[in-house]
Amino acid sequence: MSEQEKQTVRRERNAALTQEALLNxxxxxxxxxxxxGARLDMIAKRSGYNIALLYRYFExxxxxxxxxxxxxxxxxxNSLGQMIAPFITDExxxxxxxxxxxxxxxxxxxxxxxxxxxxxxxxxxxxxxGTEGSQxxxxxxxxxxxxxxxxxxxxxxxxxxxxxxxxxxxxRLLIANMFSLGLMYVLTxxxxxxxxxxxxxTHTHTLEDLCQQVVEMVLYGVFxxxxxxx
Numbered sequence: 323m324s325e326q327e328k329q330t331v332r333r334e335r336n337a338a339l340t341q342e343a344l345l346n347x348x349x350x351x352x353x354x355x356x357x358x359g360a361r362l363d364m365i366a367k368r369s370g371y372n373i374a375l376l377y378r379y380f381e382x383x384x385x386x387x388x389x390x391x392x393x394x395x396x397x398x399x400n401s402l403g404q405m406i407a408p409f410i411t412d413e414x415x416x417x418x419x420x421x422x423x424x425x426x427x428x429x430x431x432x433x434x435x436x437x438x439x440x441x442x443x444x445x446x447x448x449x450x451x452g453t454e455g456s457q458x459x460x461x462x463x464x465x466x467x468x469x470x471x472x473x474x475x476x477x478x479x480x481x482x483x484x485x486x487x488x489x490x491x492x493x494r495l496l497i498a499n500m501f502s503l504g505l506m507y508v509l510t511x512x513x514x515x516x517x518x519x520x521x522x523x524t525h526t527h528t529l530e531d532l533c534q535q536v537v538e539m540v541l542y543g544v545f546x547x548x549x550x551x552x
Contacts, residue, residue, distance in 0.1 A: 341379050343369045345393055348386045357387055398436055403470040405432050410473045416480035422487070423541065429474060429497075430540050434504035434533040471497065487544050500540060507532040 347369035351360045362383055366373035380386035405428050408415075415421040478493040487493070 337379075340371055340375055344371060344376055344379065344386065345390055349390045349394070352387060352390060357383070360387075362386075394440070399470050401436075402429075402432055402474070405429075406470060406474055406477075410470075410477055416477050417484045417486070419486055422481045423545075425477065425481075426540060426544065427537050430500050430504070430537045431533055433500040434507070434536055437501060437504035437507075485546070488546050491544060496540070496544060500536075503536045503539060504533070507536055 344365065348360075348365045351365050351368060355361075355364070360383065362376055363373055365386065366376050369376075376386065380389055406425065409421060409425045409428075412421075415425065475494055475497055478487065478496065481487050482489065482491065482493060
């Protein structure tokens with residue numbers, strides 16, 4: 323590799339590290355202050371970088387907000403995919419009561435983990451932007467990647483058609499409630515706990531207990547009354 327090529331690699335590596343630090347800082351500031359309350363100088367100061375770099379990479383506050391949400395969606399989409407792909411790719415799984423039950427347990431556990439990693443995620447996603455008052459951003463998965471949240475909904479719809487879930491359930495609402503339940507239970511641990519606090523070993527047993535309660539609430543609520551365990 324020539325010296326010029328080495329310099330290019332170093333510049334690209336440094337640029338990636340800078341952008342990551344800016345995004346990390348922006349996620350914290352937006353979660354705490356909302357879109358309107360967040361200021362670019364606050365983000366730059368927390369990241370430890372000059373505000374000029376923020377403008378260089380993201381152009382505006384809206385630009386870095388979109389980048390924060392897009393990063394979260396892509397990261398968590400990939401995480402969910404690793405856990406549910408074995409169910410989604412098996413055509414028979416949605417017709418097997420035990421596999422459906424296991425699928426729901428996996429999903430609830432994943433959403434609970436998501437809530438513990440990002441306790442301010444709902445607030446971060448809920449800021450109203452734009453003159454028409456619509457929430458944004460609506461971000462599609464890049465490069466043809468599977469949207470695993472949609473895949474989970476499709477799987478549950480198949481299970482519902484097969485008579486394994488209650489016919490009157492809105493499975494999209496069920497997916498949303500999984501995260502909401504997980505988030506509420508995580509927040510009951512301590513109103514002042516940070517995400518790093520939640521990950522400490524001293525909280526592991528408590529988090530496991532709370533997660534199991536959420537799993538049971540979902541499972542008892544979705545199976546038809548003829549299910550002897552429902």
